[in-house]
Amino acid sequence: MDIPSAQPPVLSVSDLTTAFRSGDQWKPVVRNLSFSIAPRETVAIVGESGSGKSVTSLSIMRLLPKHSSRIEGKVSLGGRDLLTLGEEEMRKVRGNDISMIFQEPMTSLNPIFPIGKQIAEAITCHRALSRGEARAEVTRLLEKVRIPNAKGRFDDYPHQFSGGMRQRVMIAMALASKPKLLIADEPTTALDVTIQGQILDLIKTLQEEEGMAVLFITHDMGVVAEVADRTIVMFRGDAVETGATGDIFSRGRHPYTRALLSAVPRLGSMAGRPRPMRFPVIDIVTGETRQAESEGPVPVAGERPVLEVKNLTTRFDIRSGLFGRKSGAVHAVENVSFDLKAGETLSLVGESGCGKSTTGRSIIRLVEPTGGAVSFSGHDVMGLDGRSLHKMRRNIQMVFQDPFASLDPRMTVGAAVMEPFIEHGLGTKQQARDKATDLLRRVGLGPEMMRRFPHEFSGGQRQRIAIARSLILDPKVIIADEAVSALDVSVKAQVCNLLLDLQQSFNLAYLFISHDMAVVERVSHRVAVMYLGEIVEIGPRREVFENPQHPYTKKLMAAVPIPDPARRTLRRCLSGDETRSPVRPLGYTPPRRSYHEVSERHFVQV
Structure with missing residues (x-):
């Protein structure tokens, strides 16, 4: 039950039930949900991908398609029932109130x-x-x-x-x-930890200044602990537990709540462990551990790197003026070097815009580098022609940051997963279908979902589809660009374990691009920290996390949200150093960088 507030609520939701048409029947996906939000209060809705969190927010905003959805119950904002308003009145509410x-x-x-x-x-x-x-x-x-x-x-x-x-x-x-009410549906999913902290503080500050209420939808339990006054836990369309956030975290009674909390990766949990560790897998119905944590694979010592990157540089021209003359350049990646062995995971971490994704795209020449060398199994990637490059990409696959943008909306997910297998002529359509079915099952999706289209899946489910598609060619290297950022905690644990299992079975190498420091700590053999297109620190994961040397690395570690409700009143410094721009004028020559070896294979820019 809701905790009564001294102030009248900004939003009051009573018995909200949302159903979608399935053939001749209506299938409810949110059932009898009730809650209220007072001014300056934050209520978080948490649960697995597909549990009804986003549908709840879209129902409140009345943004679901009329012909295929049905919303029942009462949604009151400032005393007005939004479900009874005309479309023109509702348009005035959206974006304003x-x-x-x-x-x-x-x-x-x-x-x-x-x-x-x-x-x-x-x-x-x-x-x-x-x-x-x-x-x-x-x-x-x-x-x-x-x-x-x-x-x-x-x-x-x-x-x-x-x-x-x-x-x-x-x-x-x-x-x-x-606005009087801000509905934030996974607002910090794509943000690095430093910007995430600043945005959370910004929302808190606006709440205090404007009396704004916030409905916060997320799968990040660390964020929930830091921002939410009250928490609603949803499971398959039902609110299975509601209460003060501190009570939910310390005395969660429902098995599903306990399973969610058990699956949260915690920074520092790998102290003293040199190898990656699989996550414990919790049964979401009973709350019991189905799979205990175990050590991940170890790269074979002495092997030649499967991927070698030397002095990689990628710049984008800036043109201005009437004739579009070149006036400068974005130095997205600047003189980056590293290698990657079979069976090894190297994680690239850093702020949004630091060049992580551009580095991954430059390696497989989705973005043409300005300079440097990339070698795959001893072959020069930069010198390949179109046909050879196409063949090489079978061995280096990429899981993109935005799964919706990387899936064709007109193609069923089964066809999307099968397409690379058929395109490269690796077998018949039936073989492609069998392999796609197996991969979708391994990433937690049923074979019946192969006939559906991307828009019929949640964000987390689309990310799992993208991972399955990248695996169908049996690549040697996978560039995972925020591959698990959109997943809820329990599925994130399962997918990370799947990646580690596949790595051990097929000796895969991963370039793991992520802003989730707790996950990076769990899955990495080595870590490279990027800032403004440059690697400022690189070394074994244990050394970088337990003995960070560069000031920027220390800043990243300090910004990680911790699943502790006692930190809810914490404020970070909003007026911190501005994020510097990577834009440089014409004729700019980057300074020569030198690195100090702190310990074996642990280098820091000086």
């Missing part, structure tokens, strides 16, 4: 309009501002969410931003009208 931060920013931003124009449109829809005033307000909002060179990026398009920076743009847009 209620704002929403969506889970996948690339699907929420229009790719053909500059981001400044899109934010300005959200502002001028509800406020009478001149063009100049709107532009100034947009710049202020972008600076508030720490977009580097905010004024200069007003006319940039969504594809010119990293995944994390696109999410910051969405947050700026949602906060523009200072």
